[in-house]
Amino acid sequence: MSLFQGINTSASALTANRLRLDTISSNIANAEVTRANFVDGAWQPYRRKMVELSPQTNGTFDNFLQAAVGTVSGSQGGQGVKVTAIQEDNTPFKRVYDPSHPDADQDGYLLMPNVDPMKEMVDMISASRSYEANVTALNASKAMMLKALEIK
Amino acid sequence: MLDSYHLQVLERSLDAATLRHRTIANNLANIDTPQFKSQQVIFESFLQDELNARAGNGKLEAYRTNQRHLPFGNAGVAVPQVVSNPNNFIQNSGNDVDLEAETTELAKNQIWYSGLTQLTAGHFQKLRSVIEGGGK
Numbered sequence: 024m025s026l027f028q029g030i031n032t033s034a035s036a037l038t039a040n041r042l043r044l045d046t047i048s049s050n051i052a053n054a055e056v057t058r059a060n061f062v063d064g065a066w067q068p069y070r071r072k073m074v075e076l077s078p079q080t081n082g083t084f085d086n087f088l089q090a091a092v093g094t095v096s097g098s099q100g101g102q103g104v105k106v107t108a109i110q111e112d113n114t115p116f117k118r119v120y121d122p123s124h125p126d127a128d129q130d131g132y133l134l135m136p137n138v139d140p141m142k143e144m145v146d147m148i149s150a151s152r153s154y155e156a157n158v159t160a161l162n163a164s165k166a167m168m169l170k171a172l173e174i175k
Numbered sequence: 176m177l178d179s180y181h182l183q184v185l186e187r188s189l190d191a192a193t194l195r196h197r198t199i200a201n202n203l204a205n206i207d208t209p210q211f212k213s214q215q216v217i218f219e220s221f222l223q224d225e226l227n228a229r230a231g232n233g234k235l236e237a238y239r240t241n242q243r244h245l246p247f248g249n250a251g252v253a254v255p256q257v258v259s260n261p262n263n264f265i266q267n268s269g270n271d272v273d274l275e276a277e278t279t280e281l282a283k284n285q286i287w288y289s290g291l292t293q294l295t296a297g298h299f300q301k302l303r304s305v306i307e308g309g310g311k
Contacts (some may be wrong), residue, residue, distance in 0.1 A: 029197045032204050033203070040207075076208045094190065095255055156202060157203055158270060160200045161200075164196065165190075170292045171288075173296055174292055
């Protein structure tokens with residue numbers, strides 16, 4: 024039974040949370056961008072992006088071996104988390120009245136990105152806390168492996 | 176002596192601690208995954224049953240006249256079991272990982288693991304002192 028798998032599991036979560044933080048940074052950075060895509064002769068504002076997560080369940084050799092030998096009963100856990108997609112938020116864009124803006128339509132309305140800074144801040148705190156929890160798990164794996172090496 | 180029952184119990188307990196650690200790491204990794212169900216490892220109660228049975232005051236155990244007879248009661252060895260708790264509080268996302276409970280379990284398991292490594296090291300230390308004659 025390998026503790027290295029615990030480290031890989033934690034590492035996958037660290038990567039996923041780093042990507043979540045990067046995506047949130049991108050959303051906040053582009054919160055005022057009115058020219059993200061050029062579609063049919065008109066500029067489209069930036070669309071908020073979200074990371075889609077799912078558990079990584081494809082079994083390893085170790086899992087199959089242990090199930091076959093019978094050293095563990097019940098279905099064993101997966102190998103962490105993976106990012107399946109970066110989805111775009113399809114909520115409508117904000118409409119702001121600003122006739123002097125070059126991207127405003129005939130009625131003087133301007134489409135702004137559907138990014139809500141408040142929502143992004145909440146997501147950012149959540150991602151950063153998850154990152155910390157997984158660092159704790161990683162440090163525990165390290166400490167346990169070093170302890171096992173003390174058996175001599 | 177080298178392959179004593181004591182050492183076997185330690186070895187299986189270390190394996191169970193490793194499995195538990197991996198399970199907790201997986202739960203923590205999936206703390207934001209929608210529809211994820213956390214898992215727990217049960218081992219100590221099985222081990223206690225086995226030790227009680229060995230000490231002769233366990234539950235009913237069938238007498239086997241042939242090695243090929245199926246074990247009955249606590250005749251087998253304690254095997255860790257991975258389970259999901261259906262009574263966990265499920266959040267709106269369908270995920271039931273409890274950060275506080277998992278980190279507490281992680282800390283407990285880590286201490287348990289280091290205790291087991293010390294016991295195992297102590298076992299070999301005793302063997303060494305016997306081999307060396309204890310006179311040094």
